[in-house]
Amino acid sequence: MTATGYLVLSIGALLIGGGAFLAGRATARPREERPTGLTVADLMGMIVQSSHDGIVVLNGFGDVVLHNPRAEELGVVRNNRVDDRARRAAELARKGNEVVAVDLSSLEVKGRQPQAVHADVRVLVEGFVVVDASDESDAVRLEATRRDFVANVSHELKTPVGALALLAEAVLDAADDQEEVRRFSAKIMQEATRLGTLVTELIALSRLQGAEKLPELSHVSVDEVISEAMSRTKLAAESADIDVTTDEPNGLEVEGDRTLLVTALSNLLDNAVAYSPPGSPVSVSRRLVNGYVEIAVTDRGIGIAENQQTRVFERFYRVDKARSRATGGTGLGLAIVKHVAANHGGEVKLWSLPGTGSTFTLRIPAHPDRDEPTADLPKPELLSTKVGGEL
Incomplete structure (x- = not known):
């Protein structure tokens, strides 16, 4: 039971008891002496309504007398009726006067519905039971x-x-x-x-x-990152008879960790070389787009099927297991790229078509002092493409 859960249960008790107390006081005092503004019960009710947990109060018959919007979002309450599992748990809580834990996860997960919903059910006051559900x-x-x-x-x-x-x-x-x-x-x-x-x-x-946490961030030259990553891949590319080319240096800078960025780009280049046929080209390009430096690695290799594109960044996932084993791949390279990008506040995007090739684009926030490029800056083909082929 979380601290929030205990707080909400206390609020529920005060909401019922305090509401009755204030109602009694209100009938006893003259109309002109009634307080103006929010009461304690109002504030507690607002907290319950805005709680991250789903809160449901049931009466002795199992009917819903109070619930917040979160309870409906979690599927605990539908059409003002509580989930049958919560109703049965409420009966057990009344009989044993104890907290009953119950799994209220939806049996059929649809859309963005929570995958796992767990609740504690306990007696609130005589005749009332509270269901405290969390995602x-x-x-x-x-x-x-x-x-x-x-x-x-x-x-x-x-x-x-x-x-x-x-x-x-x-x-x-x-x-x-x-x-x-x-x-x-x-x-x-x-x-x-x-x-x-x-x-x-x-x-x-x-x-x-x-x-x-990442080490202390510093100004990193994108040109130097690309140059070092290409040097690391040079031997493998020459052995595979693959020509790795790049566009002209343009002085772009990012705020980050140089070693991690070189590692991420090296992994992208290693993959491009490993999954490309001998004699095919691999290119590296860079540009500044909406405050992000985009470094794209494009190959003309085997490509990646659409149903696999969302999985290639998973640990140990390999598009072609036989080829990966032959080249000594571990299946961790793209997972590392994804986390390096995320830890720098960026992302990695993928465009790919089987039999045509792939473009992996590493997007990292540019150094804040860097101005946007002029309109005549060359924009390499397939750069800044997304999963599913959106150009």
Whole structure:
């Protein structure tokens, strides 16, 4: 039971008892002596009506005698009738004179209706019962996310760890064959590198998602961020025979953490290279739009189906699992990009078409002293596009 819940219950008790008291006083005093302005009962009623919890008062017959708008939003009251589960809980509360917890979650979630609604039902005063309902959807979703995360991490870590054990055993068995030892040792190195990358990205992601604040923000040159990110991707691009190009530097600046921004852009470039066929181009462009610096990474790769576009930023989600494993991808790169953007007060947007390619656009608030670009600033194709193909 939250502090707000206890406060609201106290208000409910005072609202019923105090209202009766004030009504009695009002009949005893002359008309001209009645107080003007808001009474205590009025103020308490306003608090109940504006409460974030759904408050419902039932009489001895289970009829609704008082409820606030939030109770209807949570689905506890419909057409001035309380949910049957709350009515049955009210009967139990009267019989046992104790608090009864009840799950009032909708059996059929529609639209933006809360996913999880929990309530405490207790006797308010003789003959009246109060239902205090709260929306627990965020907590339920967080717990589900935590369980999925633990399960995914366990699965992802078991794969390289198991591979290392098998490869080490193979090295022991082939101790007299130097060629086999070298071959298995190279695979051990590959799996160890993959495991190290996975652990590093898990730590980075946990810091971005946790309560840890970003380091002190500073002026960051977008041109330098792009240059460093391209340098990090240069070797992989050359190995895949992919030409990564960029537009001309324009002196844009953002307020942020340089290391995190380089990491985010590097992840976008790594994905573009990994999911593009040999010989295809990848381009990076930058511009200032409505106070945001937009850095777009465009490829002509396999593209992403519309039903997958909302999921690519989930942890461990891979569009092409076979390709991702072959390139050593962890499935965490885009999740890190999303959280880096959010921690800088920005966002990452996606436009993609299967067989055509994709454009990921990192949007970060520009440094406040920066003026808007002139009208003749070149605007690269596919820049500033959104999920679903909105240009």
